[in-house]
Amino acid sequence: MEKILLIRLSSLGDIVLTTPAIRAIRTHYPNAYIAMLVAKQSADVLRQNPHLNEIIQFNRSAKDKDTGEMVRIVRILRQRKFALSFDFQRKLRTELLMYLSGASERVGKGLLCTLRVPEQGNKHATEHYFDLLHAAGIPAEDHQLEMFLSKTERADACYAFEEAGISEIQLKIGLFPGAGWKLREWMPERFAAIGDRLVTQYDAQVIIYGGPKEGELVHKVKNLMHHPSIAFSGNLHIRQLAACIEKCDMFLTNDTGPMHIAAAVGTPTIALFGPGNHNRFQPIGDSHTIIRHDVPCSPCKQFTNKCKDNICMKGITVDEVWETISRKIDS
Numbered sequence: 001m002e003k004i005l006l007i008r009l010s011s012l013g014d015i016v017l018t019t020p021a022i023r024a025i026r027t028h029y030p031n032a033y034i035a036m037l038v039a040k041q042s043a044d045v046l047r048q049n050p051h052l053n054e055i056i057q058f059n060r061s062a063k064d065k066d067t068g069e070m071v072r073i074v075r076i077l078r079q080r081k082f083a084l085s086f087d088f089q090r091k092l093r094t095e096l097l098m099y100l101s102g103a104s105e106r107v108g109k110g111l112l113c114t115l116r117v118p119e120q121g122n123k124h125a126t127e128h129y130f131d132l133l134h135a136a137g138i139p140a141e142d143h144q145l146e147m148f149l150s151k152t153e154r155a156d157a158c159y160a161f162e163e164a165g166i167s168e169i170q171l172k173i174g175l176f177p178g179a180g181w182k183l184r185e186w187m188p189e190r191f192a193a194i195g196d197r198l199v200t201q202y203d204a205q206v207i208i209y210g211g212p213k214e215g216e217l218v219h220k221v222k223n224l225m226h227h228p229s230i231a232f233s234g235n236l237h238i239r240q241l242a243a244c245i246e247k248c249d250m251f252l253t254n255d256t257g258p259m260h261i262a263a264a265v266g267t268p269t270i271a272l273f274g275p276g277n278h279n280r281f282q283p284i285g286d287s288h289t290i291i292r293h294d295v296p297c298s299p300c301k302q303f304t305n306k307c308k309d310n311i312c313m314k315g316i317t318v319d320e321v322w323e324t325i326s327r328k329i330d331s
Contacts, residue, residue: 002032005077005085005101007094009058011180012238012257013281014125015042016145016264018088019049021129024140025086026051028133035080037073037097044238045261048148054080070097077101086132090119107132122279143284145264149243157243164207164230171204171329174245174267176253177221178214183300183310184254186272188217192224193318194252194325199227202329207232207248209241209258250328252321255281263288270324274312275300289324291316 004025008018015038025034035054036046043057056076062069078101085098087108099112107115117135119128130140166172177191191208198204206225210218210233218233232244241258245251246265253259253269255276262269263283271283273292277299282290292298293315300307 002029002084003080003082004029004032004034005080005082005098005103006034006036006088007086007098008088009037009039009060009091009094010042010089011039012042012045013260014089015039015045016147016257016260017125017281018129019046019146019264020126020143021086021088021133021140022046022049022051023142023146024130024133024138028138033080035082037077042238045147045242045264047239048150049146050148073097074100084136086136087113088129088132105136107136122277124282124284125280126284128280145260145284147242147261147264149239149246149265153239153243154246156240157247160232160240160244161247164232166205166207166230171198171202172248173198173204173206173325174248174251174253174262175206175208175221176210176251176256176258177208178210178217179254179256181275183275183305183307183313184256185217186254186274186313186316188221189224190316190318190321191221191252194321195221195225195229196227197322198325199225199229201326205230207244209233209236209245211258250325252325259283268328270321270328272313272316272321274298274310274316275307289328291321291324 033053037056040057040059046055082101082103084105085103087094087098090109095110095112098106106113117132126143133140175191179185195206206229208218208221208231215234218231222229222231242261245262248267251262251267251269255273259271268287269283271290273290295312298312
């Protein structure tokens with residue numbers, strides 16, 4: 001049996017973006033043992049993925065992640081005796097882990113790879129992953145993201161909506177005002193203005209989502225609205241969040257991990273892009289739309305705090321977002 005190792009230790013959205021490549025590898029090697037090494041904090045998005053035999057979790061929060069955690073993971077990798085490996089992250093740490101795994105064929109970017117594939121062009125992340133596969137002779141064309149939810153998880157989402165008083169027959173619009181980086185966040189008052197228009201003009205139920213650390217922001221948007229809305233934040237883990245987003249008719253979000261989750265569960269998404277690279281990270285598909293302004297400094301260096309005016313996000317107006325939303329609803 002061919003044993004294949006895939007590596008991506010990065011954040012939630014980056015892991016979701018690897019799912020088309022995972023599917024393509026499984027299609028090409030239907031009988032292989034395929035394992036993926038991911039950050040523990042993001043591993044849940046891959047749970048129940050039928051294309052993977054194993055998910056190996058790297059604890060990036062471990063105090064000894066540069067020594068003890070590395071040693072622990074290397075021991076696990078060497079026990080598996082992988083023959084082929086792919087470094088989707090293309091960083092020194094992941095390249096080193098791939099080399100130390102003992103895999104004889106190593107596909108990535110650096111000097112420790114047996115098949116070196118430099119990143120070329122400003123294109124979508126899924127295309128960069130496909131470049132690695134193509135270099136190894138694996139066909140890959142389908143960019144559809146995937147996230148596999150169980151019947152129980154979907155039933156739990158139905159129960160959570162019922163408990164919150166959310167009607168099944170009314171239009172349900174999800175808002176996600178948070179982001180992993182403050183400069184990616186559209187203004188809370190503008191999310192609130194969109195929420196009020198949705199209630200007034202479409203009698204929509206507005207559901208405001210947030211991560212464990214975004215409860216204050218979620219309730220700020222809720223309190224800024226003049227009409228009732230439902231706040232879902234803090235107590236939802238990744239898979240619960242995915243199941244709840246799946247139940248929405250549309251999702252308005254900043255450029256952040258849940259944007260990719262929404263695309264993966266098939267919810268039409270409107271994504272607001274500012275400092276992030278839209279060419280690389282926008283949701284793909286006819287049901288998704290991005291809104292952005294082409295300012296000279298965008299995309300800017302990831303996670304910098306040097307920007308003083310955030311013109312890329314401030315330039316996105318309530319009216320233009322509303323025009324996009326209403327057009328999609330009416331059509």
